[in-house]
Amino acid sequence: METLALTVTKNGLISAFLLVGVVTAFSYWVSDKLSRGVIHGSAVAIALGLLLAYFGGLYSGGNRGLADISLFSGVALMGGAMLRDFAIVATAFGADTRALREAGWAGAASVVIGVVLSFLVGAAVALAFGYRDAVSISTIGAGAATYIVGPVTGTALGASSEVIALSVGAGLVKSVLVMIGTPLVAKLIGLNNPYAAMVYGGLMGTTSGVAGGLAATDPKLVPYGAMTATFYTGVGCLLAPSLLFYLVRAVL
Amino acid sequence: MVIYGVALLAFCLLAGSLAGDLIGQLLGIQANVGGVGIAMLLLLFVTSLRAERWQLSAASQSGILFWSAMYIPIVVAMAAKQNVVGAIESGWLALVAGVLAVVVSFALIPLFTHLARRAGQLEGEQ
Incomplete structure (x- = not known):
């Protein structure tokens, strides 16, 4: 038994391949038999991944979900930013450049609008919860953009660590909800073409959320959504601690 | 050869990430601005070049297509480490x-x- 555990741990990435393969097979079986194909197999797999992350986090007390359990440590490498970005770029191969060109400006605009919109929503919630200083309000607003923009803004503005933690929390909630929610509302919001996917990536912005949400909805849309989402965090880190912070300070 | 496709993909991601980091530095922020997006555009540009002497063979293409197909499994792993x-x-x-x-x-x-x-x-x- 110990030898088996050692083998699995030593070959972390390989074990992760096996684990994800089993999770995927089970998910497609569930999708097929229990939902009769209504809920896509990859949507089930991603939801199951999040569930595993929840129990992994409960069990280990760490912040990397299942990856903090040593048997499943390879999940961190397989699901890390390096391989994720590598695979996202690969999905661009064969993408329709006409749609990218045509919706380019609208996509760029949706990134800026998306950052400002999420920031304002987050700031309004912070205000409603009793925060009255511009630094805290801006940091929480930035967290509603993504969980990277939040701490970057908070650190730049000198926010308290409690507020920075809240901003990360808001970003995490957003990212998880986008992953689970996208396949459920895709039909309702018309997310079935490259144009909508570019707007979606720009408005949502959370790279992991968009990556998961589109994978669960229609993998063909991935390059379009990922293309705009990849600019979101950068634009957020640019606008939130500067322009948007001044705006909040001016209003208060 | 398969590795040509994988290497091309790697080149695009590295070049895009570098460009994204440089843009971030120019703007004075601690973030990568659009690195993956730039890498995607670069890959699209390079693979759509139809030069007479330069064409991606089927084997080379399969090196890119494999990673494209691995996208969903990787996202499942990503979900499991959230x-x-x-x-x-x-x-x-x-x-x-x-x-x-x-x-x-x-x-x-x-x-x-x-x-x-x-x-x-x-x-x-x-």
Whole structure:
């Protein structure tokens, strides 16, 4: 038994391949038999991944979900930013450049609008919860953009660590909800073409959320959504601690 | 050869990431601005070149297509390493802020898609 555990741990990435393969097979079986194909197999797999992350986090007390359990440590490498970005770029191969060109400006605009919109929503919630200083309000607003923009803004503005933690929390909630929610509302919001996917990536912005949400909805849309989402965090880190912070300070 | 496709993909990601980091530095922020997006555009540009002496063989293409097909499994692994406990236990403020940001953004997608299509069509007519 110990030898088996050692083998699995030593070959972390390989074990992760096996684990994800089993999770995927089970998910497609569930999708097929229990939902009769209504809920896509990859949507089930991603939801199951999040569930595993929840129990992994409960069990280990760490912040990397299942990856903090040593048997499943390879999940961190397989699901890390390096391989994720590598695979996202690969999905661009064969993408329709006409749609990218045509919706380019609208996509760029949706990134800026998306950052400002999420920031304002987050700031309004912070205000409603009793925060009255511009630094805290801006940091929480930035967290509603993504969980990277939040701490970057908070650190730049000198926010308290409690507020920075809240901003990360808001970003995490957003990212998880986008992953689970996208396949459920895709039909309702018309997310079935490259144009909508570019707007979606720009408005949502959370790279992991968009990556998961589109994978669960229609993998063909991935390059379009990922293309705009990849600019979101950068634009957020640019606008939130500067322009948007001044705006909040001016209003208060 | 398969490795040519994989190497081309690696080159595009590295070049894009570098460009994204440099843009971030130029703007004075601690973030990568659009690195993956630039890498995607680069890959699209390079693979659409149809030079007479330069063409990606089927084997080379399969090196890219493999990673494209690995996208969903990688995203499943990514989901499994999310800090879900952190999201759930972060308290009401974080929960409300995160949920509202998503709901408002979702709600605006149909409107913006409509505008994006219109803008695209206008450009196409010119």
